[in-house]
Amino acid sequence: MPEVIFPGPEGRLEGRYHPQQGVKDAPIAIILHPHPQFGGTMNNRVVYNLHYTFHKMGFTVLRFNFRGVGRSQGEYDQGIGELSDAASALDYLQSMNTNAKHCWVAGFSFGAWIGMQLLMRRPEITGFVSVSPPANMYDFSFLAPCPASGLVLNGTADRVAPPKDTHQLVDKLHEQKGITITHTEIQGAGHFFEDPYMDEMLGEVDTYVRRRLTETTR
Template identity: 90%
Template structure:
């Protein structure tokens, strides 16, 4: 998988890009957890999401937000990180101009950034939010949520408690025109330690596979 360096708002951004051999494959970007708490593009959840999407036929890009690894710049409270994500999507689209489907997946802080990107980019057709920290960040900007997607959380998550995720899902499910699918992995913590990782990735795989099948009918 080639290392890539692409331009971001505050300088270079470091990523890993995993293309398909077939033309016109769908595209997906994967967003990592909080930079100030050890979050990088090589986080296990992010890594596994990356390969789940690639195995489903996507051209996939994961990258380090500003100030992480070899990415230039400094942490910017989520504002700059959203700009980084937009730059990453621009870069991915520039190499895949005929992609029919565009997805964003994020874990924890990355889920919050991904949902904001969803609001700004109408070409995003689906999303996966893993362990969205609804107790820490305001998700009220999702009014209305522009795309159907999957929210996955752990039933034993102490970082982003399930009750807050349930409240977020409830608000989104009340909106018309989209379908929010929710899956809670019983006994799983925030980081989906084994054996919960396999179950979480299986849930993502099943959901994305079903959506792709529906879109090709």
């Protein structure tokens, strides 16, 4: 998988770019990693596996390191700069895939929070996957209204982002008209979906995204 360096707001950003060979109009997806100050990188197991799940479904995929992580330049910026990084990553991905018909964003934990904010800024995003959104730590009230349908996933044994807070977030999103929020809980899984729960979580993502793609091509 090619390593890529692309321009961000504070200098270079480091990523991994995985195109669909010979498909000019493949859908595109960016994958956003967990908190930079708690060891989050683009090589986090959940992020890595989400990347490959989307690629196997026919997406051209980009995951990258937020500013200050790995070889990405800059310093942690409380989520404000990281949102700008994500916007730059989407710009880069779109510039490489001008014929893409669908654009998705997937994020894990802190990356889910950033991904949902990006969703509000970029109307071309047609779907999202939000894994273990930390609704207990961050304000998600900006999702008013949420502009696209998506999947929210969490584990019932998540001690980092407790399920009750995720339930409250999903309940608020359910009140909005014109979109459908699918909420799936993995019984017994913690925040990081350690084995044996990883495959079950990825299977739910695969089933959901494939269904959405089928519906849009009818």
